[in-house]
Amino acid sequence: MRSVVSIVVMGFLALPPAFAAREAVLKQIQLPHNYYFREMLLPQLTSGPSSVTFSPDGQSLVYSMAGSLWRQAIGADVAQELTRGPGYDYQPDWSPDGRHIVFTRHHANAIQIVRLDVATGKELQLTSGSDVNLQPRYSPDGKRLAYVSTKDTGHFNLFVAEIADQGLSASKFALPPRESAISRYYYSTHDHTINPSWTPDGERLVFVSNREIAYGSGSVCVAEPDSTTAPTCFNNEETSWRAQPEVGPDGDRVLYSSYQGRQWHQLWLTTLSGDATLPLTFGEFDVTQARWSPDGRRIAYVSNEDGNLSLWVQEVVGGKRTKIRAVRREHRSPVALLKVRLTDASGKNVPGRLSVVGSDARAYAPVNAWIHADDGFDPQQQREETRYFHCLDVCEVEVPLGDVAVTAWRGQQYTPAHRTIKVGSSGANELTLRLEELRLPAWAPRSITADMHVHMNYGGHYRSELQTLARQAQAENLDVVYNTIVNKEQRVPDVSLFSTKPFVDGRTIVYQSQEYHTSFWGHMALLHLDDHYLTPGFSAYQHSALTSPYPHNGVIADLAHAQNAIVGYVHPYDWSIVPEKEKALTHTFPADAALGKADYVEVVGFADHKSTAEVWYRLLNLGFRVPTGSGTDAMTNYASLRGPVGMNRAYLHTEGATTPAALKAAVKSGRTVASNGPQLALQIDQRNIGDVISLPAGKHRLRYRASMRSIAPIDHLEIVQNGRVVASHHFDKDRTRADMVGEIDLEASGWVLLRAWNEGANPLILDLYPYATTSPIYIDVAGQSPKSGADAQYFVQWMDRVIDAAEARDDYNDNEEKEETLKYLGAAREVFRGKL
Incomplete structure (x- = not known):
């Protein structure tokens, strides 16, 4: 195994002596929640077509596919490769005179605009630096280029530049950068202007802007470049990053993508005057990246109706569709x-x-x-x-x-x-x-693996079905997947799939569950609901009809438990929480743990594992027996994915059973291990994870054994007792396996667990850093409860901050909601005060 691991590392650059640190792709973009705009706005590498443009005569298309640009005549089945990097090429736009094609190239962790000479194949890079430049569009006279860029601000702004044979000149903001007064959660205070399209007279730009809009990427607007007059926004529905409005050759009709009260994008038509919108296409799938033909009689677009992406041309009148198939590909260089x-x-x-x-x-x-x-x-x-x-x-x-x-x-x-x-x-x-199997010793309990937090469809490029998800899980050697259905702003993409019956494909089981969204109190997973999906599914959404902080998470936990579900807190903490120093603190995991509402917490999930563990340890020190779960928060229909399904997984000690009863029992009893890479096993005095060891008063010395097997080298393997490391394994050259035995001293009630972790990242594990932890083995000495005054004080201060924040809200629907919320939070604070 040592030789296998060394071979793998050679597939990447040599490891530096300092700790390795992951960075977000295109980190120069200064916006929160990059997993949304990265997938929904930035072009991504896909095997199918992802963007398209018509030739000036309307007889051919150029489109992006597999990171290259391809030219294909409509009705033909041969595609000719026009570009092949370096990097990956997207978003073509053909010049009105037919001489050039501009496109974007993702290379060296930036996105630049490049111009291709159609006749000679020569390329000229039009932008430079580390900016992200997107969506280039020729003006109707071919003399100017509109595009989106992070230049100078780190935010998405609309630019216009003069374009000539030698390149771009006089590049400037089409509209001045602006900040909104309205508060936003998913978006920056800085407004963005994206998705440009010229009117046929070349005098105005149609685009998407989120000026004073809290949710969604904005409204469809129109403005003259360089004008000091505010844009006119004529379509005020909640659009997505993919609206991409396109003005028709008639100068009036506007084509755009929208989900308008549905779960999937289709094409809609309105006018520059903002007349009533009407649908043009239909289906339970996404239709995006639409372009008018030069004569306005046809539309080209990208669809995910087949699951993967496909390219279509549709007649505006009559709706006849032609699928563009690249049956034969002519490559630029031999393959x-x-x-x-x-x-x-x-x-x-x-x-x-x-x-x-x-x-x-x-x-x-x-x-x-x-x-x-x-x-x-x-x-x-x-x-x-x-x-x-x-x-x-x-x-x-x-x-x-x-x-x-x-x-x-x-x-x-x-x-x-x-x-x-x-x-x-x-x-x-x-x-x-x-692929050689990594086996824990025979004494380790038999486990099944589960990703407890997955979103099958969540606004991504692809359209996933249950069998697609199951096949992904099989490739990741995963037994159980929880599809936690949730809203993406106004949509709830998989809500029609909710069922209390699992989907089974071979040995893989997919359970339909729910994530409850409230960014005020924290997100929760509700697994194994046995009757219905809880609606509306979110609360405390300011600037909406559901602005009230009620129901708080304790109410939702009670509703879930009434359906025999288990309730867990997901992706809790991205940094170490210091209650008195936090700018705001409203997360109620400690309150729900103190009042018995939380059945588990994702110690390994879409957050910082060590920071989450710090809070978890403090709760364990006070006797709250909340086990660990684990979930990737994978959006499995994304092309730019937050880890593959099962990257963060729980090992549930069920002796191989995958029934709801067995799975729930394993979680609630704490027979769980959470990991993004290492497998762990721990026994103390031949008792397993989740067990309680009862001892009489006095000092005791018990024997433990622990094992680890890992797909990547591990720096630290540690026994943690009541928050302190009491034993560490000293690795030899092979840091992918370890077996350790020893003794541990006990004289007070508490807990013991095993964890494995690294300071830095490893490219074999697509997460912040390798990390795994068992749930505790609990120690009960003379029936005494664990005690930690410092940790009790920590949570009293935490609850003081939460109560202050809840009391300051003036948007409850009525006084009864506010009083019930404050009463609940006050009860949690009293639990912690009682442990001082």
């Missing part, structure tokens, strides 16, 4: 087919996750695969984020000739494998990667 097979130790084919990087340093995938990209990377270890796809058996990939690097994963219970193969133009280019 060959690489066949990759994954097997287990016995030689049996198994599904897994693959990253394939060609000799040109670009990522490649099968023509129908869903390509996903990591949401961050450490620039000291990698040149760019990891891009990957799931392979269910044997996968064939077209790659450029030369050295191709292939890395394979299969969840956390198999060692990753890496190989570089030289691909030639003749002969068999085949590669078999054997």
Whole structure:
């Protein structure tokens, strides 16, 4: 196993001596919640078409596919590759005279605008620096370019520049940067202006702006470039990052994408005067990236009706549709087919996750695969984020000739494998990667694996179905998936799928559950609801009809428990919480833990694991037996994914059972391990995780044994007792496995757990840093409750801050709601005061 791990590390840049730190992709964008705009606004690498433009004569299309630009005549089945990096090319726009195509190129962690000479194939980069430049659009006379850029501000603003043979000049804001007075949660105070389109006379721009809008990426607006007059916004529905309004050749009709009270984007028509909107396309899937043909008789668009992305041309009158299929591809440089097979130790084919990087340093995938990209990377270890796809058996990939690097994963219970193969133009280019199983000792309890926090569809490029999700889970060697249905602003994408019956595909089970959204009190997962989905599903949404902070999370927990569900706090803390120093503190996990409403907490999830553990330890020190859960918060239909499903997973000690009763019992009894990479096992005096060891008064010395197996090297493996490290494992050269035994001294009630962690990131684990923890084994000495005055005081101060914040809110629906909320919070504070 030591040699396998060393081979994997060679697939990335050499590890630096300092601790490695992940950074967000395109971190120069100064906006919160990057997992939204990154997926919904920024172009992403997909195997299917992602953006399109008509030729000036309307007979051909140029579109982005697999990171290149392709030209294809409408009605033909041959696609000609026009560009191939470096990097990945998107968002083409054809000049009115037909001579040039402008497009965006994602390379070296920036996005630049490039111009292609159609006749010669020569390229000219029009922008420079580390900015993110998007959505270039020629003016009707071809003399100006409108585009979106983070230049000078770090925010998305609309620019206009003169364009000539030598490039851009006189680039300036089309509208001055602006901040809104209204408070926003998902968006910055800085307004953005995105999705530009010219009117046919070239005098005005239509775009999307969120001036004084709290939710959604904004309204459709129109303005003259350089005008000091405020834009006129003529379509005020809650649009998304993908509205992309496009003015028709008639100069009046405006085509745009909208979900308008539904769950999926379709095409709608309005006018520059803001006349009533009417639908143009229909279906339970997304239709986006729409463009008018030059004569206004056809529309080209991208759809995910097949799950993956596909390109269509539709007649405006009559609605006849033509699918654009690249049956044959003419590449700019030679390619060959690489066949990759994954097997287990016995030689049996198994599904897994693959990253394939060609000799040109670009990522490649099968023509129908869903390509996903990591949401961050450490620039000291990698040149760019990891891009990957799931392979269910044997996968064939077209790659450029030369050295191709292939890395394979299969969840956390198999060692990753890496190989570089030289691909030639003749002969068999085949590669078999054997994935060795990582086994804990026989004494470790038998577990099933579960991702307790997944969103199957959440506004991403793709359209997932339950079988798609199950197949992703199988490639990640995952037994159980909880699809936590939740709103994305006005949408609840999977709400029609809610059911109390699980979906079963082979050995994989998908349970439909719910995430309850309130960014004031904190988010909760409600697993195994046995009757109905709780509506509205969110509260404390300011500037909405649901602005009231009531119901607080304790009310929702009671409603969930009435349906025999288990309730957990998800992605809690991104930094160490110091109650008296926080700018605001409204999170009620401590209150719900004190009052018995919280059944578990995601110590490993979409947050900082160590910071969450600090709060968790303090609660454990006061005798609140809240176990750990784990969930990735993966949006599995994203192309730029917050980790693959199962990246953060819980090992539930159920002896292999996957029934709701067995799963709930394992969680509530604390027979859980949470991990993003290492597998852990712990026993004390032959008692397992979740057990209570009862001892008489006095001093005791008990024997423990602990084990770890990990897909990546680990820096620290520690026994933690009542928040203190009491034993550490000293690793030899192989830091992927450890077995330790020893003795632990006990004389007071408390808890003991095992954890594994690193200070820095590792490219084999697509998370902040490797981390795993068991739930505790509890120690009961002479029936005494655990005591910690300092921790009790910490939570009293915490609750004081929460109560002050709740009391300051003046947007409850009535006094009864406010009084009930303050009474509940006061009861929690009294519990902590009683433990001082």
